[in-house]
Amino acid sequence: MAKNVSTLAYVAKHPRRRSIEDPLWLRIVLISVALGFVGLFLIVPMLVVFAEGLSNGWSAYLRTFEDSDAQAAIRLTLLAAGIAVPLNMVFGVAAAWAIAKFEFRGKNFLTSLIDLPFAVSPVVSGLVYVLLFGAQGWLGQYLAAEDPWLPWLQSWLYDHDIRIIFATPGIVLATMFVTFPFVARELIPLMQAQGRDEELAALTLGASGWQTFRRVTLPNIKWALFYGVILCNARAMGEFGAVSVVSGHIRGETNTIPLHVEILFNEFQTQASFAMASLLTLLAFITLVLKSLVEWRHRLAVEAAAASVTRQFATK
Template sequence: MIREPGPVKWMLRLVAIVYVALLVVWPILIVAQRTFAPGWQAIMTSLSSPEVQHSLQLTAQATFWSVLCNLVFGVGISLLLVRYDFAGKGVLSVLLDLPLSVSPPVVGLALMLVYSRDSPVGSWLYSAGYQIIFATPGIVLATTFVALPLVIREVVPVLTEIGDDQEVAATSLGASGWQSFWRITLPGIKWAVVYGVVLTLARSIGEFGAVKVVSGNISLQTQTSTLVVQDTYQNFEQQTAYTVSLLLTLVAVVCITVVTLLRPKEDKA
């Protein structure tokens, strides 16, 4: 651990606090202040709007499937990357970080090109009765894609750290692969999985760019909560925009706070 002189340490703390306050705390406080300024009646009126209620339901649905898909896929791919050697492993690891590097609207455009009604895949799905673009499946795909690496990047370091000695011992004693996973591997990575799921949830709730492209932003059909925020603000319905924005922020903050408080001390280091 680096031991800095007292003044340097306090200066670094001050810089960090000011930086976070200006970029995160201050904007959130302003949104909260403007949300509560007209009173609770205005907040309830905003939340009772059919457009808002539908957007919240659609956001919850897309977030649920995004978290579920990325949980299963993330844990599986993490085990593959850490426990096995195969050709193209480095390339796969790089590709998994692609969603964090590519702009979300570009992701939405790519999905449009693959799954639109005019594309080979999209036309085949549409003829089979499945519409992807401008429908809920497209929103789920976009949301899942942008949050893809979050569980993996939480689980991989923990899997690497705990090693596979206990798993090998369990296998040598007759345990099956599933028994070894449920009784040894999963308990060792559970907090990494939980934190990855929370980050995925927060990322999925707030997704905007990719979803806007693939959804078409159709009110009461494919309009998610983040799209409602944009539309209501641009249409001079600021109270609704502030209310929905604060609600989405609070959900993410509460989830991260709860996990941080419940996480054992040895896992917080």
């Protein structure tokens, strides 16, 4: 009896159930390993980027961005992301919609195809575009052909001097290819979990396809969509491999921020190179903050829902 009482007192004093907890030393070791790893591989490099970028002072840091090549690189990066991200948003929603809401032959194949850009090395995807659109590629052969089909197209391409490789279109294409999966991958599981009932309900109530999408589907997926878009954007601005292959590294013309960083670094302009790199690091920070915001908002909504249910049962 006395033992029981003391056990109760112990439980009251130590509400956690000791028996299912790991020993203290193990927790300390695990937490230090995790923190040490994060610090060494994530935080220290980030700090180094800013430290090196600011090593010659604040004014030298700012001067890096006055350089016209640097500005051109920033512009091109914004342009490439500005085209690739909205297009991938549309493709991603369309693909996720098709996969989540319809049954069709080849669905599994399409699902794995969407992941292809993750599976393929970015360099390879860049090379594919060179092969397709380069001077020795299909487009080059078409332009050089003596007797092409659609002669008007050939002369139009000549007249307008349309080039893809070593030019902005190639960079946009490569960026799109590499960032294609982000939006679709965020949406597919969510849309599959939500099912089709709400859309079907809207249809039976007489809504058109567009009304159903805008008023029912979109509000249900907006946070996942936003999340996919910021991840897609981060990758679009930071992409190196594929863009490097198709860019040709023409200064002031076909260099994006990551490519410009590499060039500066190879020319031993360490401070300038790190200053440029700090832009991408900032982008990463902003992405992380936005991502946490989205998750926080989502959690708030879930908690509000849970709270209202509890309240309801409490009042009953």
